[in-house]
Amino acid sequence: xxxxxxxxxxxxxxxxxxxxxxxxxxxxxxxxxxxxxxxxxxxxxxxxxxxxxxxxxxxxxxxxxxxxxxxxxxxxxxxxxxxxxxxxxxxxxxxxxxxxxxxxxxxxxxxxxxxxxxxxxxxxxxxxxxxxxxxxxxxxxxxxxxxxxxxxxxxxxxxxxxxxxxxxxxxxxxxxxxxxxxxxxxxxxxxxxxxxxxxxxxxxxxxxxxxxxxxxxxxxxxxxxxxxxxxxxxxxxxxxxxxxxxxxxxxxxxxxxxxxxxxxxxxxxxxxxxxxxxxxxxxxxxxxxxxxxxxxxxxxxxxxxxxxxxxxxxxxxxxxxxxxxxxx
Ligand SMILES: C[S@@+](CC[C@H](N)C(=O)[O-])C[C@H]1O[C@@H](n2cnc3c(N)ncnc32)[C@H](O)[C@@H]1O
Numbered sequence: 001x002x003x004x005x006x007x008x009x010x011x012x013x014x015x016x017x018x019x020x021x022x023x024x025x026x027x028x029x030x031x032x033x034x035x036x037x038x039x040x041x042x043x044x045x046x047x048x049x050x051x052x053x054x055x056x057x058x059x060x061x062x063x064x065x066x067x068x069x070x071x072x073x074x075x076x077x078x079x080x081x082x083x084x085x086x087x088x089x090x091x092x093x094x095x096x097x098x099x100x101x102x103x104x105x106x107x108x109x110x111x112x113x114x115x116x117x118x119x120x121x122x123x124x125x126x127x128x129x130x131x132x133x134x135x136x137x138x139x140x141x142x143x144x145x146x147x148x149x150x151x152x153x154x155x156x157x158x159x160x161x162x163x164x165x166x167x168x169x170x171x172x173x174x175x176x177x178x179x180x181x182x183x184x185x186x187x188x189x190x191x192x193x194x195x196x197x198x199x200x201x202x203x204x205x206x207x208x209x210x211x212x213x214x215x216x217x218x219x220x221x222x223x224x225x226x227x228x229x230x231x232x233x234x235x236x237x238x239x240x241x242x243x244x245x246x247x248x249x250x251x252x253x254x255x256x257x258x259x260x261x262x263x264x265x266x267x268x269x270x271x272x273x274x275x276x277x278x279x280x281x282x283x284x285x286x287x288x289x290x291x292x293x294x295x296x297x298x299x300x301x302x303x304x305x306x307x308x309x310x311x312x313x314x315x316x317x318x319x320x321x322x323x324x325x326x327x328x
Pocket of ligand 1: 001003004005014017040041042043044145146147148164165166167170189190191192211212213
């Protein structure tokens with residue numbers, strides 16, 4: 001367990017995963033029924049992009065800062081969610097996360113402090129969803145939210161979030177971040193075991209984000225097995241699983257394994273910044289979605305195209321793809 005997300009927060013892979021995650025959650029919220037969201041590999045919370053670890057890799061410069069600079073219309077809901085997820089006060093230096101509850105009241109429960117929803121710009125609200133586009137925010141690009149604060153910013157009062165994180169320091173930071181938030185549970189617990197222990201949820205509707213660190217070669221196998229477990233326990237749940245694209249062979253083997261596993265209704269969204277030929281480099285990434293909400297396949301191309309436009313440098317082989325892996 002050497003992986004620390006602070007080195008990678010806000011990189012192109014976070015932008016891709018989180019932009020699609022925001023779309024998926026907002027699509028599920030077209031219906032008023034309560035949602036359960038399980039974030040199996042949650043990380044630490046909010047990441048300070050001025051932190052030495054983030055500066056050492058510079059990955060946010062090629063990620064979220066480029067998306068802010070381009071601010072394409074298709075990614076406005078994602079950027080609004082990022083803004084809404086960040087604490088209003090600066091992060092204390094040396095802390096990965098700031099206390100959540102003291103920093104901002106949950107948006108869905110009545111605004112975000114001074115100005116709140118009233119000062120928000122017009123025109124980007126999805127019908128039926130409480131998250132409007134934030135005005136341009138001072139310090140954009142200084143901090144970046146991990147998946148738990150991003151999901152939390154989108155929860156309605158009837159929804160809840162469970163986060164699992166195995167690393168003791170990351171789990172402790174995440175606990176501090178959420179404090180006594182009653183809509184969020186933080187478990188220091190193994191993700192793969194939690195798929196058995198926490199599913200199915202009583203709400204019977206929701207989303208499972210599976211975002212492993214891919215520190216070893218077995219991770220693709222564990223992910224394929226985890227998807228089967230999650231789908232068996234929560235058959236109508238939306239499952240979203242992130243995977244790296246370094247070179248094609250392991251990705252092809254993974255997608256073939258998923259196709260042969262008996263999972264139904266599976267789509268893979270992929271973005272790559274260059275031809276995926278170098279096995280030592282993160283050349284792209286994918287999000288496998290089981291039970292995609294209605295219109296995912298018609299709306300995801302606009303997101304993927306905007307991500308490519310914002311994040312790509314015109315390298316040879318840059319592109320995106322959306323492919324159906326298994327029919328309904
Ligand atoms: C890629 S990061 C998560 C990033 C986060 N989902 C986000 O989007 O901001 C993966 C995290 O999984 C944690 N982790 C690794 N193995 C785990 C396991 N078996 N169960 C739970 N967490 C694990 C790591 O400590 C790390 O914080």
